[in-house]
Amino acid sequence: MEEYGRHMTRIVVTLFEAMAETLSLELSAERKTSCLSESTGVVRVQRYPQCTESPGLEAHTDSSMISIINQDDVGGLEFMKDGEWFNVKPLADSLVIGLGDMMQMISDEEYKSVLHKVGKRMNKKERYSIIYFVFPAKDCVFESSRYKPFKFSEFEAQVKLDVEIHGSKVGLSQFLSIP
Numbered sequence: 001m002e003e004y005g006r007h008m009t010r011i012v013v014t015l016f017e018a019m020a021e022t023l024s025l026e027l028s029a030e031r032k033t034s035c036l037s038e039s040t041g042v043v044r045v046q047r048y049p050q051c052t053e054s055p056g057l058e059a060h061t062d063s064s065m066i067s068i069i070n071q072d073d074v075g076g077l078e079f080m081k082d083g084e085w086f087n088v089k090p091l092a093d094s095l096v097i098g099l100g101d102m103m104q105m106i107s108d109e110e111y112k113s114v115l116h117k118v119g120k121r122m123n124k125k126e127r128y129s130i131i132y133f134v135f136p137a138k139d140c141v142f143e144s145s146r147y148k149p150f151k152f153s154e155f156e157a158q159v160k161l162d163v164e165i166h167g168s169k170v171g172l173s174q175f176l177s178i179p
């Protein structure tokens, strides 16, 4: 697991640097390690049981900078594009790269945080996935054209509060300068 995490870190750093270059962000070394804080990397193994009526995982965006999903051959991961749900077909030895809310922020919405879910598990086999998330440092400040500036810790606190109040995450729209 430790080795897996190390490889994920290597991949997200490479991807983040490439995206920052494409976006001409010109981040200082300090800003880069604050936006993509390697020590925040978490690896989670998720099991989706067979034959339940509820969705595997409700539609959501990740609060991360980058997420990497390693799904087995059962399938079930779906993402939304232009208002339509699409299946992410399982492909042997492949990883699914997802961009999170903080990538949407740092790219000033050039890249969008993808809405995704794991569909209903009726008559499906048990499914496993290994998910890696990397986040910014708590004190990393995000500023972009449509949003009020916030620290990542403030975003996390708002997500927690919204889950308590509304039962689900509201996300970036809580920080829009013109709601």
Ligand SMILES: O=C(O)CCC(=O)C(=O)O
Residues within 6 Å of the ligand: 046, 057, 062, 069, 071, 077, 116, 117, 118, 129, 131
């Ligand atoms: O298990 C999956 O394929 C997706 C998991 C996921 O989106 C998440 O844990 O945020």
Ligand SMILES: [Fe+2]
Residues within 6 Å of the ligand: 060, 061, 062, 067, 116
């Ligand atoms: Fe997710």
